[in-house]
Amino acid sequence: MPTPVDAPGARHHASPSACPDCAAVLEADERFPVWCPVCEWNLQPAEPARESDPKKRRRAEREKRRTEAGKRRTQARVEGLFDALLSGDGAAADRGWLLASALAGLVHLVTFAVWGGTTALLLFGTSPLRVVGVCCLGLCFLLRPRLGRIRPDETFLTRAEAPALYALADRVATEVGARPVDHIRADAEFNAWFTRAGLRRRSVLSIGLPLWSTLTPPQQVALLGHEFGHDVNGDHRRGVWLRSAVSALLEWHLIINPTQFLAQLLLAVPKWLTGRLLELMNRLTVRSGQAAEYRADELSARVTSTETARQMLETLLLSPSAETVLVRYRSLPRQRSGPNAGRPEADLWAQLGALPGSLTPLERERRLRLSVREAGAVDSTHPPTHLRIKLIGRRPVDSHPVFFGPAEQAAVEAELAPAQGRVAGELLVG
Template sequence: MEHDLAVRASERQRCPDCGGTLVATDERFARWCAACDWNVDPAPPDSEPGRLAAARRRLARRHGEELAAAMSGGRASLPRRDAAAVIALGIALLVHGATLGLAVAGGLLVVLGWETVVQPVGGVVLLVVAFVLWPRMHRIPQDGPVLYRADAPRLFELIDEVAAVTGTAGVHAVVVGSDFNAAVTAYGWRQRRALFLGLGLWEVLAPQERVALLGHELGHFAHGDVRHGLLTHQALRSLALWVDTLAPSRAHTVWDTLFNILGYLPRCAAYGLLALLDHLTLRAAQRAEYEADLSAARAGSTGGAVGLVERLLVADSVQTLMRRESAAARMTGGAAGRAAREAAERGWWERVAAHVSSIPAHEYERLLRVSARRGHGVDDTHPPTHLRRRCLTLGEPRPAQVVLGEERATAVAAELASARAAVARQVVDFGRTVSDC
């Protein structure tokens, strides 16, 4: 019997396809074969996206591969499509011109059309539509801690140093949240800069990976991105609103049917412009990500940038951990429940970091192979993760131009301490979990 058990255990460690030894040193993760990729992707997507979404994904993957090939070919800079950028800006101006035209027409109907009742009413309708479509300036969200320079001088000093290396200026505010993400944006009419810092990602990074993260995000300011520029971004928003507003409704009445008929051509026009503008800016968005990765390597070193990209592969694992622990802490009610939540808050980020540190190297390798199979990226505006990693490793490794030493790392952590506690409380109390970056 012992012999039979030993034989079965040995068989479980053998690949059923090629007979090679399976990679299975940690029972938390899938067993797979490094030789033939058996079971490398045990949970593929349940269903394929629609035809348009699938076509967009293929286009995004092709752009990512083309740009990666250009970098691998030793080009000094990534190829740019100035014609596409000019056309995109032209479409954006056309969209905003249409919004302005609605506002002007509505104003004229209200002011000059008092001979009838219909004209002022129509003018008010046009003004309301123009107001909804009018470009909106980003605001700093108030659902999480917001730090300014006086609140965290050492953190802002680090950001300023990284910004200087990437060739841009620093930020005016840091918004702290729970996401497995980081981002930059401009807010308000003065276009001040804000950094969104997700602790789900920040807390699992090594010091130089954190520098690389800052370099990547600030690199978006340094290199620019047509897609996220004020004109183009707001045009995409306006067109998306048009498509949603003109979407056909279920014909319960004759008025519903009439709306669907009259809205068909405007809806097609809005959708066509949205698809065209998305197509024209998709390649530029991926190019901006590669350039931001190079900024990450300049600031935090090649090793730091590669480590950052690899951490993005385990976003789902971190998300699962945080959801599970958050749900467990909220299951008990009353005083015992409050005690459980308080216990969960203490050391929350340390447990998240320990979980990521315990993920074995072979799991990262498996996820990289899954990335190559699926063309996995953070989203369609990001190149596939395995290509980003490959491009970072081209040529001689870059040394770090900004070093986050132990003393400064401790000081930054102290400045973030109250924000870390507040965000952990939000996650535990309200179930706010991380999202993919």
């Protein structure tokens, strides 16, 4: 793991050495792992063996081989989707969601059957059956579809508190064809997300301030374009039909998780069935969902440029370094003197902002190659980041950049300052 970012302007001298595998000349920088770009020696520094017991070590090696085999299968699937999209075969991504929709229909049918049966018992049953119907009302409540709820808290910013940020978000949303956002929140994640919830399907845009702080203003616009792209990119997983079914299955799986031995025996089959259904729904929708992520990337390029969108995606590879910065600042005592006395959060955001410029070209290349080897992604619902970068550079995009000038940048920064103070306090305490 790289060491924390140093102050801007700090000099670090690279010293040459030789690769032990191919004897190529290496450039060493004490801030980053030494590796060979020719043969990829030490691309990912090996972790020391943790198990001294031979049996446990062999078991760990078998588990590692199984994990690597699973990664290879997953990589083959995502690369197949990438090749299909690159060749223009967008329909290849949509062949599984129809079956997933049928499975979702079965899930909803179970819910409606329980509701219908309960209603029949209450209306037409005898007194004992009506008692059963009353008991079934609780089951109906547990089996109800989940549409999500919006619970505004201190992370939410109102339009009155952040008019410039909302104005920027509205312009980006209009450019990609999405509706204006209803709520914006700022949290401590190195990520951002967009969702809709509730019967009225109100929208929420969540901005992770650690990620936002590492981006340039054009890259921030690209990030907004990607997130609003989720509202118009045809991701079936985000639709009410599929999403409510998956939410219901997740709830059922959690409910059927007893602690008593007898209950475990009785509910083992239902629990296994809901778990397998969840896995199947994920397998059937992952291609469609990842194709939608690629389309959201194209929309991020539309509101900026292909190069800016690519740089924004490369910034996602900085997550380990950002975590290193956060860990370092959690361990530091508060300053007692200097311009930031008692306010280490000021240095925190400065360090995060300097993070992209602190990487050498060689370290950037190492992280990109490591992403290729590990098929690294934001999470399991996203395509590997290196494929997103690769595809966005190969497909033409009709760009209509959204202007984000210096005055507006300053206004947005001022509006986010209170949230930065709150988030920094959470990070430094946590």
